[in-house]
Amino acid sequence: MTLTTVIDANVAASLASALDLVTASAPLELNTRITMPSGTTSGKADLCWSDTRTVAASSTDALDLAGTLAGVLGGTLTIVKLKAVLVRAAAANVNNVRVNRPASNGVPLFLAASDGIDVLPGGLFLWVAPGAGVTVTAATGDLLNIDNSGAGTSVTYDVVLVGTSA
Structure with missing residues (x-):
């Protein structure tokens, strides 16, 4: 089984200001493409997992x-090196989707235990480390928590994980 992963991140924006005789503009375009061929060494990946999931109010996935x-x-996936994480929060969410490293047994994606980031409704979080990635250690560093930031309503999110089996 082979996996080819292509991650594109594109931002295009144009700032314009109408002046007396002309319109000044400042266009911006930043495009990044990361390609990881199949494999388990630096710059490669051989595992990909994705899902659409729902987290109950004030709960954790x-x-x-x-x-x-x-x-x-x-079969069951065992990621040894995590190379990419994408979390996209549904636009209809009321609460935020919180991506974080749990205090116990967390994957060292963030600097310290309990660190994380809120993904607001309609937003996304993308992290990519195509080289070495981060090490996932079974039973001591293998959890990535996705929390619902509040009470009252559930949140839905899409998740994609890319990594290696060795």
Whole structure:
């Protein structure tokens, strides 16, 4: 089984200001493409997992990257090196989707335990480290928590994880 991963990030913006005789503009375009061919060494990936998930109000969805994620083609995935994470919050969410490193057994995606980032409704979080990635250690550093930031309503999110099996 082979995996080819292409991650594109594009930002295009144009700032314009009408002056007396002309309109001044400042266009911006930043495009980045990261390609990871199939493999387990630096710059490569051989595992990809994705899902649309819902987290109940004030709850946590603990993603265990070492041995509990069901593969799309069968079997269970065990990610050894995490290379990319994409979390997209549904626009209809009322609460934020919180991506974080749990205090116990967290994947060292963020600097310290309990660090994380809120993904506001309609927003996304994208992290990519195509080289070495971060090490996922079964039972001691294999959890990525996705929390619902508040009470009252559930949140829905899409998630994509890319990594290696060795």
